[in-house]
Amino acid sequence: MEILIPEERIRQRIPELARKIARDYEGQPVTIIGVLTGSLMFVADLVRHLDLSLQIGFIKAKSYRGETTEAGTLDFSADLLPAVEGRHVLLLDDILDSGQTLSCLCECLKERGVASLRTGVLLRKIGRQRIPCEPDYIGFEIPDAFVVGYGLDYNDEFRHLPYIAVLSEKSPLLRRAPQG
Ligand code: IMP
Numbered sequence: 001m002e003i004l005i006p007e008e009r010i011r012q013r014i015p016e017l018a019r020k021i022a023r024d025y026e027g028q029p030v031t032i033i034g035v036l037t038g039s040l041m042f043v044a045d046l047v048r049h050l051d052l053s054l055q056i057g058f059i060k061a062k063s064y065r066g067e068t069t070e071a072g073t074l075d076f077s078a079d080l081l082p083a084v085e086g087r088h089v090l091l092l093d094d095i096l097d098s099g100q101t102l103s104c105l106c107e108c109l110k111e112r113g114v115a116s117l118r119t120g121v122l123l124r125k126i127g128r129q130r131i132p133c134e135p136d137y138i139g140f141e142i143p144d145a146f147v148v149g150y151g152l153d154y155n156d157e158f159r160h161l162p163y164i165a166v167l168s169e170k171s172p173l174l175r176r177a178p179q180g
Pocket residue numbers: 035038063071093094095096097098099100101102145146147148152153154179180
């Protein structure tokens with residue numbers, strides 16, 4: 001697998017994002033909502049650099065993809081979601097691809113009466129967004145390739161890699177599978 005973003009670059013970028021977030025919230029209490037499972041590393045590393053009054057919660061989402069890795073139907077579960085009414089919420093996901101996940105989850109959070117809502121993604125794939133959705137915080141812009149590592153999976157594997165790597169289109173591993 002080809003390494004696209006080495007561990008060291010991720011380690012440098014996370015505190016930069018945290019500084020921007022801390023400045024924007026200026027000491028306001030924040031609820032961070034991570035999209036499971038892909039955001040686990042991003043959330044865990046980012047919050048350790050955030051000197052804010054902070055609550056952390058999660059929402060589970062899964063989009064089913066075909067062989068072309070196009071987004072399918074989105075399934076999500078708010079069972080793990082804490083009370084967000086009246087809270088300043090920052091929704092964090094691993095990657096912005098079509099925009100379906102983030103825009104659906106934003107709607108869900110707005111319906112619950114958040115005081116404000118911002119979004120952040122570790123990665124944004126260039127040229128893939130179908131549903132308009134502009135994240136407030138972006139770690140890295142990446143080319144249109146299927147990537148794994150640092151929380152991102154293929155068929156629930158590779159999440160543990162400390163770097164982001166490209167799973168080659170030619171890889172025999174790349175077959176129809178659900179992504180979460
Ligand atoms: P979207 O709803 O199309 O924006 O896709 C976002 C979700 O699809 C992310 O939360 C990921 O779980 C998954 N995803 C999209 N692209 C990739 C990829 O390159 N590698 C692994 N997961 C991906």
